[in-house]
Amino acid sequence: MSTKNVTKIASDSIEEKILTIRGQRVMLDFELAQLYEVETRALKQAVKRNIDRFPEDFMLEVTKEEWKQLITNCDNFPERHKHNPVPPYAFTEYGIVMLSSVLRSTKAVEVNIQITRAFIKLRRFASLHEELAKELKDIRTAVKGNTNDIKVKDNTNGQRENMLFDKPIQGLCRTDIGKHKRF
Template structure:
């Protein structure tokens, strides 16, 4: 799968970029049930910052906001597991297939790309804020000069009072 296709399957939940278990199972070309069994057998490898299960409310919100979820999973009685970048990396050691290793490399690259994009975006936002401040100063100076010029023009156009020598 291409990097962009993987990136579309990364969601932000609880402040983490995560992937859903059924998306990972599809990428690894295994059944979701088998993926979950492997995780449960090795649960000590998956602390809460590597993997967590969505609450009903989180799952409903995700279903409401995402059009690209498969129809079959939307009505599943169990809420999905979600895996952070570290959790995805741990999955390759649990699944132990060449496909899992190959797919993991692509997924980790997608997470890294998203992180770099986010850093670039934050950097850009800081620079724009700095420029905004500088332009604010320039705008104030230009307004001051325009007002001063306008006042001088008004003074010149004013009718002069006093004696006019002929």
């Protein structure tokens, strides 16, 4: 594959376009069309011609209620898509991979590789997040079980401070502080 014609898309811009609908990470049809440099109408037409390649776990048909909620929560959608009466299709990672075979262009293959890498990066991040959440939960459980120990330690530290500051230091000559001479 020639690297001269490959247009690198910033992975951050791809990750910003990945949404969660019905518990699945997806990208909307008009954003994919923009990345593939095709019209949304052409993308939808190719999908409709090959609808048997897009089972429910590859593509979701966004309901009108979900679309209204997305418009409310995501302010970065273009105006022309916000007011479209027909909700977009939402493609899962597998649906996006299938799109490259339906669109049959080198641009679609190149973009799919970058999108797949973005999904993998998000999956790794989510896995790390889950591990950290589990560790935090374990720490909280351990701390809850040991709250009495912590209170005792805090109390003894306070008693030590009181003992140090309540009584004057005996045995040191005030004129030679730092030399610790004894009389």
